[in-house]
Amino acid sequence: MALDFGFTPEQDEFRMFVREFARREIAPHVAECDEKEQMPWHAIHKMGEAGLLGIIAPKALGGQAHDYFHLGIAVEEIARVDNSCAMICSMQNTLATLIPGWGDDTIREVIKGRQLLCIATSESEAGSDVSNMATNARIEGNEFVINGQKIHVSLMPGGTIMGVTAKVQQGDGKSAITFIRVPADAPGVSSILMPEMGVRSHQLGIVNFKDVRVPVEHVLGGRGQAKAVLYARWNVSRCLSALNALGAAQQVIDDTIEFVKKKKVYGQAIGHFQAISFPLIEHATRIESCRLMAYKGLWMNVRGENAAKVAGMAKWSSITYSIQAIFDCLQMHGAGGYLKDLGIERRYRDVIGLTFTGGTINVMKLIVVKEMLGASFMGISGGGDG
Ligand SMILES: Cc1cc2nc3c(=O)[nH]c(=O)nc-3n(C[C@H](O)[C@H](O)[C@H](O)COP(=O)(O)OP(=O)(O)OC[C@H]3O[C@@H](n4cnc5c(N)ncnc54)[C@H](O)[C@@H]3O)c2cc1C
Numbered sequence: 299m300a301l302d303f304g305f306t307p308e309q310d311e312f313r314m315f316v317r318e319f320a321r322r323e324i325a326p327h328v329a330e331c332d333e334k335e336q337m338p339w340h341a342i343h344k345m346g347e348a349g350l351l352g353i354i355a356p357k358a359l360g361g362q363a364h365d366y367f368h369l370g371i372a373v374e375e376i377a378r379v380d381n382s383c384a385m386i387c388s389m390q391n392t393l394a395t396l397i398p399g400w401g402d403d404t405i406r407e408v409i410k411g412r413q414l415l416c417i418a419t420s421e422s423e424a425g426s427d428v429s430n431m432a433t434n435a436r437i438e439g440n441e442f443v444i445n446g447q448k449i450h451v452s453l454m455p456g457g458t459i460m461g462v463t464a465k466v467q468q469g470d471g472k473s474a475i476t477f478i479r480v481p482a483d484a485p486g487v488s489s490i491l492m493p494e495m496g497v498r499s500h501q502l503g504i505v506n507f508k509d510v511r512v513p514v515e516h517v518l519g520g521r522g523q524a525k526a527v528l529y530a531r532w533n534v535s536r537c538l539s540a541l542n543a544l545g546a547a548q549q550v551i552d553d554t555i556e557f558v559k560k561k562k563v564y565g566q567a568i569g570h571f572q573a574i575s576f577p578l579i580e581h582a583t584r585i586e587s588c589r590l591m592a593y594k595g596l597w598m599n600v601r602g603e604n605a606a607k608v609a610g611m612a613k614w615s616s617i618t619y620s621i622q623a624i625f626d627c628l629q630m631h632g633a634g635g636y637l638k639d640l641g642i643e644r645r646y647r648d649v650i651g652l653t654f655t656g657g658t659i660n661v662m663k664l665i666v667v668k669e670m671l672g673a674s675f676m677g678i679s680g681g682g683d684g
Pocket of ligand 1: 369651
């Protein structure tokens with residue numbers, strides 16, 4: 299059988315395990331972590347204990363050695379409860395396994411939820427355009443000496459080990475962007491929180507590097523290879539971002555269906571009004587199509603195919619349609635949806651946050667343009683890095 303849309307019984311069982319886990323271990327702390335903009339350490343440790351931070355990591359390092367489908371299922375199910383924890387699950391799994399050079403001991407600790415990896419690439423003048431970065435690393439003896447400032451770094455402050463992109467001068471005088479492993483507590487590193495609108499417990503920080511020294515061996519994936527290393531992860535992580543948004547939207551739609559079947563206005567349940575039921579099923583239709591696309595992207599990654607186009611399509615459409623679905627569901631709850639109690643306003647804020655991670659909506663469209671029309675039609679030189 300060549301085409302099969304079903305999950306295996308084992309994958310269904312795993313989905314139920316994660317759904318139950320998320321409701322039991324993550325849900326009780328979500329509102330408080332959002333309110334206080336506090337890293338969900340309790341959930342991180344529990345995810346580590348449950349094996350959810352090492353889903354795709356090899357067994358030899360303490361991982362589960364599953365494929366990307368299990369990771370997609372986990373992200374989707376955790377996102378039904380909390381997008382920040384789903385982001386953390388997605389980031390730790392993909393960073394640890396798809397970026398080489400962290401070291402086996404570090405990966406073992408990440409899988410247990412004792413160390414937290416993050417990537418610091420964005421700068422004030424280098425967000426979508428990664429090449430425009432100013433952070434540099436000069437070589438002195440057998441050390442890199444790093445200077446610069448990164449912004450919008452997920453899991454900072456709080457993260458323990460960073461992958462930092464920096465321009466390193468080559469022998470020919472030209473500089474190439476290198477991905478360097480830097481402990482967050484290295485002398486010369488300082489970070490402060492950037493208060494954000496959504497996914498508030500995942501935390502976003504400014505990180506300063508002042509003459510930070512690390513051994514030249516601390517390269518992630520080869521000197522001058524930062525872009526290639528980042529690209530290798532994006533085709534997976536963008537599908538996971540899509541599933542992160544879709545998990546939240548699906549949960550809100552499911553809850554709203556229950557609500558409109560009960561909530562009476564003018565003497566009848568509002569679900570009888572087609573101005574309510576039609577948008578609900580239209581959103582459900584778009585969410586279902588996007589979900590198929592996100593899993594198709596993961597399937598292409600499993601098969602070793604280039605998933606850039608599908609991952610880009612899945613990310614921009616899933617997040618856009620999830621935001622629209624959650625907005626309409628919020629309206630269907632009346633003013634109750636606008637209040638904090640139901641948590642729908644938080645889902646709305648959280649999913650907006652996902653638009654930026656790993657590249658904006660426009661950058662996703664540029665990637666699809668590149669794949670479908672050709673690089674010369676992107677309207678930029680060099681790239682659309684994200
Ligand atoms: C929740 C969250 C988590 C993040 N996590 C990380 C992280 O862990 N590490 C990290 O390094 N960064 C992280 N980022 C930063 C993220 O990668 C950047 O926000 C993103 O790459 C866009 O960069 P920018 O915000 O500087 O926007 P800019 O690049 O300045 O873009 C501004 C606007 O112009 C649009 N635009 C840019 N170029 C084009 C073009 N050619 N055509 C059409 N439109 C264009 C963009 O879509 C955007 O709307 C995170 C951001 C958020 C919000």
